[in-house]
Structure formats: structure tokens, C-alpha cells
Amino acid sequence: MANKGDLLLEMKDVKKRFGGAVALRGTSLSVRAGEIHALLGENGAGKSTMLKILAGVHVHDGGEITLGGSAFISGSPQASIDQGIAVIYQEPSLFLDLSLAENVFVGRQPKKGIAIDWKEAEAQASKLFKELGVELDPKRQARGLSIADQQVVEIAKALSMNANIILMDEPTAALSASEVERLMTVMRNLRAANKAVIFVSHRLDEVFAISDHITVMRDGATVSEKKIAQTDLQTVIKEMVGRELTELFPKTDHPIGDVVLEVENLTNAAYFRNVSFTVRKGEIVALAGLVGSGRSEIARSIFGIDSYDEGSVKINHKPLKKNSPIAAMDVKIALVPEDRRQQGLFMVAGVNRNISMESFSRLTGRFFINFKKERALTNEWRENLSIKYADQSDPVDRLSGGNQQKTVLAKWLATNPDLLIVDEPTRGIDVGTKAEVHRLIDKAAGEGKAVLMISSELPEVLGMADRIIVMREGRQVTELSRKEATQENVIAAATTGKKGI
């Protein structure tokens, strides 16, 4: 058992690349027994990569990791468990068909003779739940348990394995306020038992309420590591954002015309409530906020993929039928979804087939597809968007991420939409192509299209949008004009729900 203050984990200049992409360029972290250590950073700062290295899922390429003085053995989840590291992922990975006691002891059930001693397992699990201050029935099936209770089971599992370093990846992302309070109590109990708790969170108010140390990461490197007393909310936000706005976003001013999209009191109880906004001709409106704040779900409801419980959607002042993508396409809405591989493209089909997919009606003769027209259409958009491919019929699977994204854009721009919805339009593509995608979106707005953009990348939001609607946990927190918006006030609204700092 470690004593309070003992150095349990030390990471020095840890590096990790995935192919050409650098995920960690030199991260350091030191964590002591009896401490709650918050790990902060924007999306893509490298927090998850760091957790996964410690969990044994990835192996680091450079730098040093020591655990209580001895070198960390990397590369297998089992080895990490054996070294006293337990990871609680954002989505708990319980066995839903099994009892709670069994989930705690899976693979390590206590035995009496050759048989599993279920009474003992249940008694031990019950004791662990009590220690955590949450009385769960160990005989109960895990199915139907709330996320909060599932986390408690995961923590009990970690304790039963004698873990002394407990990593939590955004543990509060799916919790209600009272559940967050309970989790914090559990975390304090762990601290009192001289465990080291490392947690990733985007909710800065919670971070300041509970942690002893804060490490801020940016672009794969550690920016600062401070005691809680030595820092404050504004400093942390500045450290997270860090960089200056670059000239990557060639937004030009366009005349703004009549209202195209009107969303009123839109509610889907599971994801978002009372959302109201408009988008006008030639205008780019951004939905900003954290992953999971309900933005993509709003887009899905507008486009008719999902239904909604209350509210209305109007296009060009006419009500739009709910839950019908066909109706949405008939009134010229286009949706470029967040996951191009799963939702945006037919990966094994050719570039031409993907681009012409939504424009078939214009390409058919009396009965059959006119392939000449399809070729012409593909060429037209290849030139417009400078998509790079060897042959029109190449499966899009062979294209780079950036060219795939352009293909999805081409597919929808070819339908000449009045409203273009783009969800994370530049996720996972390189800087150069990013700027091109931004130019295309700007051009679409210049042609008088209304654009609704969802993005988790702040510089993109600030650089592109005429207006910014900030979402947090399914609610509209605030709406900022291009002039008003700064990195700080958008982050503050998205993470704390407060309109200003």
C-alpha cells in the first residue's frame, strides 16, 4: 500500500505516432498517491492516446514511463492490470448479461475447491460497493443499470484488482448532477485510501471542484502541470487553446438574404430540448459544443433521419415533414454526416457512383442511367473540388481521407441544395485539405446557400461562422455573433453552461 505523496506514476517526454500522424510529441505527467489529477485539453490534444498507452492498448515510441520506481511494461491490457493500473472508459465495458458480483470478478472468481464460490464473490462485491458508498445488489444483472452505477461497478472491479492508479476517461460525460456528486464522493474516498486518480474531463467547473493537480495538454504535448491553488479557470482555458487563430479560414463576407431554415422549440427528450434558431441565405451558422452535446442529433432530426418529440422545422417558410429524409431532400437539404466512412460513402463503390448517387434523376434516360452524363458530372465536380483519384471508377476506399471528404461534399453539392448541413466537415483530414474544405463551404455560402456547420474545432467555428450557437448537454446556452465570439467565451459556455466568464 502506497503512502500519501509517494510518486506512483511518472511519464517523461512520452511520444507516439500513428503512421504519419503525431499523437504525442512529448508528454509528461507525474501523479502521486492520494491525489486526484485532472487531465485537460481540447479534442485531439492527445489525452486519450495517453490513457490508452497506460491501459496497454497502445505502445509508446519514445520517452520514459515509470511506476513507483520501476519501468512500465507496456503493450497488453493484462500487463497493465497486473501493474496496478485500472482504466474506466467513457462507455463502461460491462458484461450486461452477468450479475454485478460476476462483473467485478470476471476471470478471477474466488473458488472453493474446484467450484466457484458465489457466496464469497457476492459478499466481497457487496463489501466493495459499501466501501464506495453505493449500495448495489451484487446478484443483480448489469443490464438496465445506469451509466453511473456501471461506473461504480467498474471502480469496484479496479479496487478488487488492487489497482492503485485509476484512470477515468470523461467519467461525468453521461451523468446527471446528483450522480456527478456521488461520483465525486467516490473519488474522494479513493483519494483518502491513497489511490491515485487520473481523470479526463471537459467540464471545468467539476475539475476545479475536485482535483488537486491539473495537467493541461495541447497538440500532443504537456503545456502546464500545476497545483489547483496555482491556477484558475481563465488560465486553464488560455493554456488549452494556446494557439493564435491562423489564416486558414478564408471566410469572405456575403450578402445575407431571406430565412431558409427555421427551427422552433425542437425537442427530442433523449438528446436535446427546446432548440430554436434560424439560418439565412448566404449565412454560415455554427453549432458549437462538446461531443455529445446533442448537435449531430439536431442535424439528424432536421434531415429526418431521426424523429423528434416536439417543435417544428420550416424550410423556406414551409413546414417540413418530420422523420423523412426523402422529404428533406425534396426541399433541397443536404447533410454531410460526421462519419464519412460509415454514413457518408459507399466505400467499395466508385468515385463516380458515389458522386452521382443523389443526382440519379438527372442522369437517367427513359429507363437506364446515362453513364456519359455520370462521367460528365463526376468530371465537373472533380474540377470544382480538385478531388484526386486515378480513375473515376476507383473505389473511394482507396482515396485519402481528405479526398473522401471532398467526394461526400461533391455528392451533396451536386444536388444544388438550398440548405447545406455539414457535420464535422474537417475531422481527420490534413491542414491543407482543411483549408480547401473551408473554402468550398465559404463558396457555397457565397452562392446563396444557407449553411449549418457542426464542429468541435474552435478555430474552425470562429473562423467560419457568421453566428455561433453554443450547445451544452442538449440545451442552447448562448448565441454569439462573429464579433462577440472568442475562444474563451465559447469554451466557457460549452463547458460550464455560463454565458460569460
Add this chain to the structure above:
Amino acid sequence: MASLFKRKALGREASLGVILIFAVAVTGFINPRFVTGDGTRDLLSATAIVALLAIGIAPIMIMRHIDLSIASTVGFSAWLVADTCAKNPSFTWVQCFLVGGSLGIVIGILNGLLVAGLRLPSLVVTLGTLYIVRGGVYVVSNSVDYNAQEMPKSLLKIGSTAFFGLLPVPFFLALVLMAIVAWFLKYTKAGRDCYAIGSNPPAADLVGLKVFRRTFLAYIFSGFIAGIAGVFYLMRFAQVDSTAFYGQELAVVAAAVIGGIGLLGGAGTAVGVVIGALLVQTIQGALAALGVDAFWKAAINGLLLIVAIYADRILASRSEKALLAQRIKERV
């Protein structure tokens, strides 16, 4: 009916038991012979092979896999054992089981290597081996059939013996196997691993369970049991040709699914599948008692399977909806 769909193991088995008793009572009311000693013995004899096979595939199905090759293995085993006995008149029942069991193990190893080793989808792999093994019987049997006179007397005697005139030995053996497998699934680490693997395969990898070993051994077990079931086939019918037990794999899967093993894995018990097998057989017996043409048997099997899968789906979507409703409530 609502309680029938409870996911709790005991609840499911108890409700199945109630339905079984109900089905037997109704059938007995229509045709009193069904509930006499003779009727009971017939029912249990007819159930033994399906029950045995359903217990055999239970671990595989709990792990979210399937084995469709079992009926072909039964056919091959039955024919091979009869053929061996015909050529070796001194063969005893013990040697019959050795031959049948060994053949089953070989087929199980093949399935296991393909599914656990190469991680190919089990539905396609065992559909393939279903045809390969059946094709094997067609080729080696060369249209030769065997009858009672070529089989060891000691073997046929086991098949026709019943304790107290009620409990046939083959069904009794199935009950013994049920008890062993039930214990194994509940009280051993390997048994519990089956449930964990079927419940959440990626998580099973993350907590370091031996997924390959468990899956591989489960296929060997299923193959072994199917080989043994081939000998049971000879005990019951005392004759065999190359089409023996053709197409019966779905009756076995139906029995397992009705008995509470979801196709999504992670749930089910050995006791449940035996009750499931009895229920399938009783319903067929009931239809026969009602005077429904025997030709309907296959169609009834298919119908039962769809009903069972539909019940399973209702179950799963209900618990999913309940979960979502709970989450929404927690957020508001």
C-alpha cells in the same frame, strides 16, 4: 405471458416448465394415451437425441456462435458406427461410443480451428461443414444401408431399456449430461467465461479472457456430443442410411432458443435447453395426437423457431427501451 419473457434464468425456466406442463395436459386431454406410461416413454425417447445435441451446442450459442454441422455429424457417426459394427461383429456398445465420439471430435476440431483460430463467422463455417460432412456420408456410404441384425445386441438393448418403464436410458444419459454441463456453466471459470465472451466480445478481450481456447474447446465438445448422438440414433432406430438425421440441426437450434439461449449470446442454461427440447417434442406429439399430418413436422419446426426468435427479440428490445427510458429520466 409477461413473466415468460423475463430474462432471469430461473424465471425463464419456470415459465417454460409451466408451458410444458400445460402443453402435456392439453395433449393428454385430447389423447389420453399421451400421458400414460407408454406415452411418456415415447416422448422421452424421441426427445433424447435433440436434448443431447442442444446441450452440446449450448456453450457455443452462449458464446454468440452457432454449430449447424451437428445433424450431419450425427448422420455420419451413425452410419460409420453401423458400418464398423457390420465389419466387426464382436464390437460392444463401448466401442461404438468410442468410434462415434472420435469422429465427432475430428469434426469439432475442424470447426473450432476455422471459427476460433481464423475467426471466420461461425454461421458460414458450420453451414460449410454441414454440407462437407453430409457429402462425406454420401460418398463413403455408397448407398449401403444397415439394419438391426448388423448392430451389437448390447447396444440395441440399452436403447430399449427404460427405468421403471418410464425413463428410457438414452434420455437418462441426456439428463446426466445436463447436470454436468449445468454445473460446469455455473461453477467453473471456463463456464462463466462462455457467458462473458458471448455477452460482450470486445470486453472479454480487454479483461484478458482466453477467448480462443474457450471457443475451440466448445466446438470440440459440440462435435463430440454430436458423435455420441449418432450412436443414440442407432439405439433408437436400429437402422441407418446416408440421409440419417438430415436437416434436423434447426430442430436442435429451435430447442436451444426456445429453451432460453438467445442468439445474441450471454444467456441460457443447460436445464433450459432440455425443457426447450421437451417442449418442441411435446408440441409435435400434440399435433400428431390432434391428427395433423406428419408431413407438417418440418413446417412446425420452422414456425417454432421463428416464434422463439421473435420472443427473444421482443425481450431484447424491451430491456433496451427500459434502459433508454431510465437514462432519459436520469438526465432530466
